[in-house]
Amino acid sequence: MEVAGEKTQLLVLSQNPRDAADCHIRVAGQLVEGGAELKLLGVTLDRTLGFGAHCRSLRRRVRPRTAQLRRLTGRSWGLKEQQLRAVANGYVRGALEHAAAAWLPATSKTNVELLDREMRAAARVVTGCIRSAPHHGVMAEAGILPVSARRPALAARMMAKAAALPPEDPLHQLAMDDPPRRLKLITGWREVGREVLRELRVELPVEPLLPKRPPPWTPSGPITFNVGIGALPAGAANSTKREAALQHLASLTQCAIWAWTDGSASGGVLRGGAGALVIGADDSRTELRIPAGTLCSSFRAEMVALQKTLEHIIENESGTDPVIICTDSMSAVAALREGPSAQRSARGATVWQLLRKASAGDRPVTLQWVPSHCGIPGNEAADTLANEAAALAQEDVPLDVETIYRAAVRTARDRAARERPSYPDPEHKAATGWYRELMGTGYPPPISNMDRTSAIDVHQIRTGRWSGSAQFLHEIGRNPSVDCPQCRSLGCIAARCRLCGEEADTPRHILLTCPGMMGVRLRTQAIGNILPTPEEVRRSDAVAALVAAFRALQSH
Structure with a gap:
């Protein structure tokens, strides 16, 4: 290897500036002077690594x-x-x-x-x-x-x-x-x-990273992925889903090895459990209960259930009988359907390796999605096994990188929510503590099917600074009165609500206490109360309805 002296950089890492004074080296005949900074792969390093x-x-x-x-x-x-x-x-x-x-x-x-x-x-x-x-x-x-x-x-x-x-x-x-x-x-x-x-409370070791994936042209056996059970109307009742699922399952090969899998996680993030019911071609029944980890998503628990089910079938169900695995996780079936080279987790790659082994010798393997919690016997049995597995000891189950990262993000987000400032005292209703009063330590509801203007109004009034407020406009000098061109006092006459005139039209006043809005709050389906609590008005559709009514009443 030939080192290019003219491209070489020198940086002394030290908290004492004297260590970096008059520092130079010679590389391939070139004199390289020590600098205050060094750029490496798009990152600028400095002497004290303060960045x-x-x-x-x-x-x-x-x-x-x-x-x-x-x-x-x-x-x-x-x-x-x-x-x-x-x-x-x-x-x-x-x-x-x-x-x-x-x-x-x-x-x-x-x-x-x-x-x-x-x-x-x-x-x-x-x-x-x-x-x-x-x-x-x-x-x-x-x-x-x-x-x-x-x-x-x-x-x-x-x-x-x-x-x-x-x-x-x-x-x-x-x-x-x-x-x-x-x-x-x-x-x-x-x-x-x-x-x-x-x-x-994560203990090492961590689950190994994704292994080397096979190329997309690698042949596989007769593996089928079904994510549908026929046409279902939007918002179909559980009884309708159950009848459609049973009818679709009856159309599949009945002389086969049937397996029902399910994954469970408390709140979708903690104490994962994987359960499976395997019914052999000879009507033998095997129940599997597998812990999935102290930190676990529902998707990961489902993949653990599929992996252990396939391992059991490969070890104990030899022969050429078709295999039909039913799961209520559409995301797991859809992810596996993308193919072995498209898997983004080590668990997904392992499941695909097992699918290939199970389908060896042209043995048909079918992964079938079924609706959950609609009374399908096999699915209900697997759900019970998954809940029982979640109660097993989880400490020895290694976690994967993605699960750890998501748990760290949730912890950081929860900490940021807990650190929201509150009012310095009950009498001082400043904008700083309003968001804590309205949202507590929760997260704002999502905004969907709302035009941009209404969405902006919702965000502004929930954060405590609404551009349609007389108090806010007076504070920035856009709503002057004869006696006061601009001030931040909530008691100023120019800051009073234009509907009731009793107090400043702060977001809290508009959403919770304004007498001129009592009828609107009572008639709003999401609220139904003339003096609601913050929990009753934090929904995006409720806030949008109140803001629109406040604007309309002012115009009248």
Whole structure:
């Protein structure tokens, strides 16, 4: 290998500036002077690893992207909010988080704040919220986590990925070792990741990463994936689903090995259990109960059930009898239907390997989706077994990287929700604590089937800064009175509600207490109360109806 001296960079990592003074080396006859920064694979490193220069560079890179996102927000022709959120996460956040798992855990809070400002700007574009709206409310309404909250989740994913690698891999060895640190004030992804794993109570080892996948042209046996049971009307009753499913199942080969699988997870995130009922061609019945892990999604529990069922059939049901496996997880059947080379998890790749073994010798294997909780005997039996499996010991079940990462994201999101500020005292109803009063520590309901103008009104009034409020307009000087051109006092006469005139028309007043809105709140189907609680008015359709009525009554 020939080293190019003219392309070589030199950086001294030290918290003492004297260590980097007059530092130079000679490479291939070229004199290389030590610099204050070094750029490696798109990441700018500095002497103390504070990553200030890198964060400032990212801000310059992201601002044009936010401006382009803003150009897509026309109220009559722009993208829908769900699309804007996808663009913000992929186009803006994607640029900010380039290789972030390696450098973001070590970045100082001051520099992380630079990136948070850019994500808040993107969140304001998505929601249409005003610049002065509280940051915690804007980010929650946009469904975007702050960069500072993403920091522990990315570190946990990096640590889990390293732990999932083979022991001889250098990154695995680096994650498991604890070498002395030269920069003692820097906390990297290893330390932050370990702390998050301890918080999640995740014990090593981690399930190995995705194995080498076969090419898409690799032949497979007669494997069939069915995600339908015939035409069903929208919103069909459970009895209709049951009859359609039983009729479809009766059309399949009856002289076969029938298996019913199901996965269970508490709240879809905790204590996974996989259950299966296998009925052999000789009418023998085998019940399988398998724990799926302390942290587990319903999808992962379903895949565990399919894997253990196929393993049981391969080991105990030899012969050429067809195999029919029924599951109520359409997502699992759809993911497997994409083929072995399209699997994104090690569990999916393993299931496909087992499907190939089960279909050896031209043995037909069918994966059939069936509707859940509609009284199909086999499905109900598998559901009972999955619930029983969830109560088994889970500590020895290794977790996969994706499950750990999602759990870390949920923990960060819950922490951000718990840290929302509340009112400093009951008499001071400022915008800062309004979002905590309205939403508590929950998440805002999604907005769907709503035009852009109504969606913006919902976001603004829920965050406490609504552009249609007389109080807010007076605060920014757009609603002056003879005696007061502009002030922030809620007792000012110019800030009073234009319907009742009793007090300032803050979002809390409009949604909860305004006498002029009592009839509207009573007639609104989602509320049905003249003096509702915050829990009764937080729904997006309820807020949109109240805001529209408030505007209409003012015009009258």
